[in-house]
Amino acid sequence: MFGLDAAILMNPKVWEASGHTAGFSDPLVECKKCHKRFRADKISPTPKSDFGVPEVRLRGGDGNEAVRQCPECGGELTEEKQFNMMFKTFIGAVEGTASQIYLRPETAQGIFVNFKNVVDSMHPKLPFGIAQIGKSFRNEITPGDFLFRVREFEQMEIEYFIKPPKNDEDWQTVFEHWRSEIHGWLESIGITAGSLSDFEVPKDDLAHYSKRTIDIFYKYPFGDDEVVGLAYRGDFDLKNHKIDYYDEEPKERFVPHAIEPSFGVDRALLAAFCEAYTEDEMSGGKRVFMKFKPEIAPIKAAVFPLLKNKPELVAKAREVYEMIKKEIQPVVFDDNGNIGKRYRRQDEIGTPYCVTVDFDTLEDNTVTLRDRDTGEQERVKIEELASRLKI
């Protein structure tokens, strides 16, 4: 697997070859009454607000035409028109159609157009992958649901290149391998298998480049929706960019096929947030905490002196903090407020462990180690701390 950091602004011919200029669009409708705009395929069957119109919003017009109603005010909607989601800008000092370029709507095309660079410099043998993490931009008609649909987001995409398959089994095996890798990764960041489901995109709905696509859905609070996509793109992209590969072994030239796991970092993060959010009872009150797996917790441990105004405790706590910091990162030091409040603050951040230095520490070199999930506290020798906290 080779890492890549391609350009955000690329020659517009890239997007012509990939099919984005002609086809990367969503159906747009506008309300004739309130003039709000919506993505036609995302209008839910039940109105969001109660504006006193019947619930069925698709009614037969004259002939076979369906007339939809605005989900906000019940007004009549315009006909669908295709809205290209690529952000446009201009390159150089002259603004005009000749200098118009796009902000990339996906990282994948940067991988395809750099395929030859990777092959020429690294001489990889098939199968191999090229992976890229980076910002993508889409002029979404209706952004929303917090991080789920934003106009500027982070993608992690892999193009895994294989020899042209001789039969369906050849690519299906690789496809299944990546399907299980995707699930494995999502589970590694704390998303339980029960919150995920695989949606096989029906043949008629497949994107222009795809021979098979599975969307991996997460059970978000607002409904099941895509967190990762997996597509078999065949030789569509390399062929359109007129790029091929020379295989030394049978001494032949051909266009490799690509299997593409496409992760949305923001959507994965939102899923990890939803999964970690936990409410329970502690010390007779409600507690809210983030039950992150230690691997993804933003802070791995917090160190507290029991009292702020006892220099000997503060000095010892600092010493412990400096020691842990060498082993795991990030670790925080906090001496602000009573100890219970400090625990709760770390619970909300999702810090798996808190370490408290008290008067006993000065006598016997032990500290209190408190577990985020259970609230349980135990005495641990300072020299054992690092191995206890290691992830």
Ligand code: ATP
């Ligand atoms: P949707 O149907 O929800 O618009 P999509 O099928 O167009 O998504 P892809 O083109 O397959 O999405 O993009 C790959 C991944 O990039 C998605 O699985 C998702 O995680 C992420 N992604 C796409 N659009 C957005 C967005 N507007 N905001 C955040 N993440 C996004």
